[in-house]
Amino acid sequence: MGKKIFSGVQPTGNLHLGNYLGAIKNFVDLQNEKENQCIFCVVDLHAITVKQDPKELKKNIRETAATFIASGIDPINSIIFNQSMVPAHSEAAWILSCVSRIGWLNRMTQFKEKAGKNKEKVSIGLYSYPVLMAADILLYDASHVPVGDDQKQHLELCRDIAQKFNNDFNAPDFLKSPEPLIQKEFSRIMSLKDGIKKMSKSDPSDLSRINLTDSKDEIINKIKKAKTDPLQLPKETKDLIERPEAENLLGIYSSLKNQDLEKSISEFSGKNFAEFKDKLSEILIEKIEPISEEIKKLLNDEKYLDKILLEGSNKASIIASKKIKKIKELVGF
Structure with a gap:
């Protein structure tokens, strides 16, 4: 049923x-x-x-x-x-x-x-x-x-x-x-500029969010500038305590990949943010760019x-x- x-x-x-x-x-x-x-x-x-x-x-x-x-x-x-x-x-x-x-x-x-x-x-x-x-x-x-x-x-x-x-x-x-x-x-998807604030269209900074109409270059730029911390990526979920930005970016990656947070953590355990951000940008472009292009096309009709x-x-x-x-x-x- x-x-x-x-x-x-x-x-x-x-x-x-x-x-x-x-x-x-x-x-x-x-x-x-x-x-x-x-x-x-x-x-x-x-x-x-x-x-x-x-x-x-x-x-x-x-x-x-x-x-x-x-x-x-x-x-x-x-x-x-x-x-x-x-x-x-x-x-x-x-x-x-x-x-x-x-x-x-x-x-x-x-x-x-x-x-x-x-x-x-x-x-x-x-x-x-x-x-x-x-x-x-x-x-x-x-x-x-x-x-x-x-x-x-x-x-x-x-x-x-x-x-x-x-x-x-x-x-x-x-x-x-x-x-x-x-x-x-x-x-929950949080701001790219502040991991304890919800991602919102009312945030004055466009760098705080990925809009569904963003281009490939805009996505890469926003992820590159997304706030992180000086540590390497965590080895276990408990290592995310007091690290809201790391948790947010890993959460976004997990949601896009339809996998749990533990799997994403094991994938990037001990790696640096630059390497992770490249992978995050890739999956975002793969999922969001076709939507962005289609929205623009539909808005013309x-x-x-x-x-x-x-x-x-x-x-x-x-x-x-x-x-x-x-x-x-x-x-x-």
């Missing part, structure tokens, strides 16, 4: 290696498992929880769709669409927000991190974002959702919302509680990308509109 998988990526532009290894590469693997039904959403409604330039947002929606396709997601066998084109997402989010409890949302650590000290000045959307995320998932009866550590709490909330809705409206198992899919052999998103939205609407119709009937609309 295959899994019903739903996942979304925010159209923030400049998708990087962390996005690829943390999410998109995994999407491709899940799609390639027979019997899996996969729905991949460009979550543009989530993107506007913080202020966006409308022209940039439109460009970023297309770029995210192009990145999905260039990375190997097949728009014929999987559904690729953007959230704002399926009205059921907004409708379900409102209904589910009337079931959710303030206490639940107050416990969300990601909101506290993003809002910081300016809690009174951020949008209500940023606060209620996890309810929209629950609506996204529950509309499609998803059985599994690929999540990183930062989204696990949101998925737990989604399960709580589903259970409460079912109880409130005496509809056992109507909203399906999804299971998390946690990647094996995956290291906006009509094709818009057609993919429209067709995907139509397919998603067929599923979501049936579910929202039943939700409304249960509520009494």
